[in-house]
Amino acid sequence: MALRPPQPHEILLPVKAGFIAATLVVALLANLLPWSGVVLWIKPDFLAVTLLYWCIHQPRKLGFAAAWLLGLAMDIGDASLFGQHALAYTLLVYAGITLHRRVLMFSIKHQVLHVVPLLLLAQLATLVVRMAAGADFPGLLYFTASFTGAALWPLFVLVLKLPQQPRLDPEHPAI
Amino acid sequence: MEHTPPPFFKTGPTPLARLLIFSALSLALLVADTRFNYLTPLRQIAAVIVYPLQRIASAPASIARRIGDFFVTHSSLRAENARLTQERLSNAPALQQLKALQAENRQLRELLAARERVNADARLAEVLYAARDPFSRKIVIDKGLQDNVKAGQAVVDTRGVVGQVTRAYPWLAEVTLITDKGQAVPVQNLRSGLRGVVFGVGQDGVLDLRFMPLNADVQNGDQLVTSGIDGTYPPGLPVAEVSNIERNAAFIFARITGKPLAGVASNTQVLVLAWHREVPQPPGETAAQPKRRKGKKG
Numbered sequence: 001m002a003l004r005p006p007q008p009h010e011i012l013l014p015v016k017a018g019f020i021a022a023t024l025v026v027a028l029l030a031n032l033l034p035w036s037g038v039v040l041w042i043k044p045d046f047l048a049v050t051l052l053y054w055c056i057h058q059p060r061k062l063g064f065a066a067a068w069l070l071g072l073a074m075d076i077g078d079a080s081l082f083g084q085h086a087l088a089y090t091l092l093v094y095a096g097i098t099l100h101r102r103v104l105m106f107s108i109k110h111q112v113l114h115v116v117p118l119l120l121l122a123q124l125a126t127l128v129v130r131m132a133a134g135a136d137f138p139g140l141l142y143f144t145a146s147f148t149g150a151a152l153w154p155l156f157v158l159v160l161k162l163p164q165q166p167r168l169d170p171e172h173p174a175i
Numbered sequence: 176m177e178h179t180p181p182p183f184f185k186t187g188p189t190p191l192a193r194l195l196i197f198s199a200l201s202l203a204l205l206v207a208d209t210r211f212n213y214l215t216p217l218r219q220i221a222a223v224i225v226y227p228l229q230r231i232a233s234a235p236a237s238i239a240r241r242i243g244d245f246f247v248t249h250s251s252l253r254a255e256n257a258r259l260t261q262e263r264l265s266n267a268p269a270l271q272q273l274k275a276l277q278a279e280n281r282q283l284r285e286l287l288a289a290r291e292r293v294n295a296d297a298r299l300a301e302v303l304y305a306a307r308d309p310f311s312r313k314i315v316i317d318k319g320l321q322d323n324v325k326a327g328q329a330v331v332d333t334r335g336v337v338g339q340v341t342r343a344y345p346w347l348a349e350v351t352l353i354t355d356k357g358q359a360v361p362v363q364n365l366r367s368g369l370r371g372v373v374f375g376v377g378q379d380g381v382l383d384l385r386f387m388p389l390n391a392d393v394q395n396g397d398q399l400v401t402s403g404i405d406g407t408y409p410p411g412l413p414v415a416e417v418s419n420i421e422r423n424a425a426f427i428f429a430r431i432t433g434k435p436l437a438g439v440a441s442n443t444q445v446l447v448l449a450w451h452r453e454v455p456q457p458p459g460e461t462a463a464q465p466k467r468r469k470g471k472k473g
Binding site: 025029031032033035036063064068071073076080083086090091094129130133134135142 | 228
């Protein structure tokens with residue numbers, strides 16, 4: 001894989017904690033929308049992708065506790081087992097924080113290849129928990145969510161980085 | 176790559192330690208919740224916090240539905256009105272007979288000194304959303320403990336049984352559908368009077384009538400209604416229609432499957448039935464013992 005040196009380093013504005021919190025709440029809301037039918041299987045776990053973005057880009061700003069509590073909120077909203085999403089998100093945040101330097105070395109295209117296994121890991125944890133509690137294997141379609149989530153990664157990066165872009169205002173050269 | 180902060184910065188526990196702590200916490204929650212049902216109060220608190228988000232998230236869909244209702248055409252309203260009038264006319268004789276039959280039934284029951292059947296108190300609830308969980312079949316309705324909706328109550332629509340309230344939050348309740356894997360409904364065959372138990376198998380539109388002997392008097396097209404012996408579902412509600420019977424001498428029981436009669440997964444409004452029957456205490460239990468709660472699989 002072409003290991004490029006990080007592109008001509010953009011100097012980004014520092015991210016505000018409030019912005020991180022706002023994006024996480026919006027992602028939680030997106031997950032709580034009344035999805036149903038086939039879309040329910042295909043739709044990515046927006047919260048998981050957002051969490052992964054923040055712990056790769058700002059590993060010191062996002063803690064395990066936040067991810068864990070958001071996981072509990074998902075468990076209530078989804079009527080699933082209490083602690084199932086919390087466990088999945090904890091694993092995801094750990095993997096994200098551990099790999100954040102490595103992932104950021106790659107271009108966006110290649111980052112997607114890192115995101116797929118990480119999201120799969122979180123889904124696999126959920127699957128193991130549910131099957132241990134007596135559920136049936138829901139079919140391979142269950143894993144689609146990881147791939148759609150990874151496919152949306154470039155979009156997430158683009159949107160979540162927007163407020164950090166330095167203003168390109170020729171009259172008022174900022175910073 | 177290992178994330179090891181230089182020792183001279185104070186950064187708290189390492190990610191690995193945090194991972195272990197939070198994973199252990201999650202697993203403890205999972206075990207306490209699924210095996211022992213200890214966490215009901217904690218769940219209630221979390222549910223109150225998440226409630227506004229849930230309402231906001233389900234708002235777009237319900238607003239869209241209301242706008243759709245507003246733009247109903249004149250002709251469709253007329254057609255529906257005509258259909259309803261016709262239905263009322265065709266049902267009228269049956270209803271008149273029903274009154275007479277109810278009176279007669281009451282008299283006969285009095286004669287037999289039998290316990291009178293209690294009319295269930297019905298409460299209309301709107302389906303907020305189907306739970307987004309590929310492993311189970313549940314819906315969330317907009318009535319909860321504040322409206323006297325409690326775990327264990329039966330949920331029906333106009334055509335039959337939909338499911339059972341399995342968890343009640345202050346303003347919301349979770350309903351497990353009868354098609355959920357392992358969800359049991361005690362039924363009676365309307366034609367032969369044979370009793371049995373119908374189980375969900377985890378697929379839409381399939382129910383399983385289990386533990387029926389090979390020579391059981393069941394035919395295709397038989398209607399199964401609730402028998403009421405569990406004290407959860409009021410008796411006589413339609414549940415399923417038998418659609419397939421396999422009698423294979425290699426097995427002890429016949430394989431009987433049916434289709435649910437209610438629109439189990441396609442309702443926007445359902446009725447919650449608060450029905451309570453005084454069940455005599457089973458022999459051998461003293462009255463001093465605290466009342467045992469019904470299990471969630473009714």
